[in-house]
Amino acid sequence: MTKMFEEVYAPATEPVTIANNANQALRQNHREWREAFHAVKAQNKELRDEIKEFERENQRLVAENLSIKTLLEEDKKQSKVEHMDYCKPQALPVVPECVGKWIECVKGKSKNALALLDDEDMPDDVNEWLFFQRNDDNINLILRAWLYGYTVEKPKTPVSPCPVCGYKDVSSNFCSICGHKNEYVEDGE
Incomplete structure (x- = not known):
């Protein structure tokens, strides 16, 4: 091959x-x-x-x-x-009428408890009640009122007429005529 x-x-x-x-x-x-x-x-x-x-x-x-x-x-x-003792039902917090109205106003606007303390529309009397004190008792009180409900305190009026001088139009804690410190009574009594 x-x-x-x-x-x-x-x-x-x-x-x-x-x-x-x-x-x-x-x-x-x-x-x-x-x-x-x-x-x-x-x-x-x-x-x-x-x-x-x-x-x-x-x-x-x-x-x-x-x-x-x-x-x-x-x-x-x-x-x-x-x-x-902790489980016992406690009495509802007692707040002034203006604070009760404020709580309802804030609850109507939002469900946020922070708005109770930080709102531009807060009335002056509520602002004074909350912040112009030496302690935080009223702040704690309004938060407890938000959480658990509240009772509005009964308004108190000065005794009129003044028991010392008899002046009939006493509208504050002190008589404008004699300077006597008036006692308060609850409305409706």
């Missing part, structure tokens, strides 16, 4: 070369799968460690919850009388 004939009819690659190439490809594929397996295995171990840590934290929180629950139950037993 001539050389030319062998080139035409001879396979381009020999069967051994094809087998070697396939074998190398299988080894490369095996290597990649093994590396992926080890990466997943390492990730799995990390996840298991995290799960164990979460389980320990959960057990700690459950134990802490039980201890707090036990402390609360013991405290409840020890202070049962004090606890009952």
